Amino acid sequence: MFVTGLQIAAVMAIAWYLVRWHKGVRRRNSQTWESLLARLRPEWSARELSEQFLWKEGLSATPEDAWERMEGPRGLWVMYQNARVMLEIADYTAKNCKGVDRLLIETLHSDAMQIRVCVLMALAQYAFTQAGEGVRVNAYRAAAMYTGMAARMTQLLQVHAAVVVPDFVAAM
Numbered sequence: 001m002f003v004t005g006l007q008i009a010a011v012m013a014i015a016w017y018l019v020r021w022h023k024g025v026r027r028r029n030s031q032t033w034e035s036l037l038a039r040l041r042p043e044w045s046a047r048e049l050s051e052q053f054l055w056k057e058g059l060s061a062t063p064e065d066a067w068e069r070m071e072g073p074r075g076l077w078v079m080y081q082n083a084r085v086m087l088e089i090a091d092y093t094a095k096n097c098k099g100v101d102r103l104l105i106e107t108l109h110s111d112a113m114q115i116r117v118c119v120l121m122a123l124a125q126y127a128f129t130q131a132g133e134g135v136r137v138n139a140y141r142a143a144a145m146y147t148g149m150a151a152r153m154t155q156l157l158q159v160h161a162a163v164v165v166p167d168f169v170a171a172m
Helices: 004-031 035-039 061-071 071-096 102-129 132-159 163-170
Strands: none
Touching: 035 071, 035 163, 061 132, 071 102, 071 132, 102 132, 132 163
């Protein structure tokens, strides 16, 4: 009886996963530039950390200053979510535009994963230490990678989808 219940639970879990996966594939296949750019969260902008963050890598703030300007965990969460959306924009560009630099796409994939890991580490540390030195350093690292990713994303869009650059800049 227990084994039968376990089998039913396993089949239901797999079915649930497949349904979610199928919905995700359908959503990704029906995306447009507008729908992707609309998913970027503009509540916080890295403009607070770097005057030219969409055009040049690097921050013009110290880790302590960056933590204050990013409004702590709020800015970290926006970076986390926007990194995923920028990754989807990169994939969309690679899928729909000719001659996309595959190395740049892979770099953007790597950036997004590093940003997300760094943000999760900083948020976990924040939950336990309330903005200790380690939290500020991880947040600073995430912000530095985020500005780099945004600059590379702008470069990709300028070459392959120049029409959406103004909307991307406005959303960031």
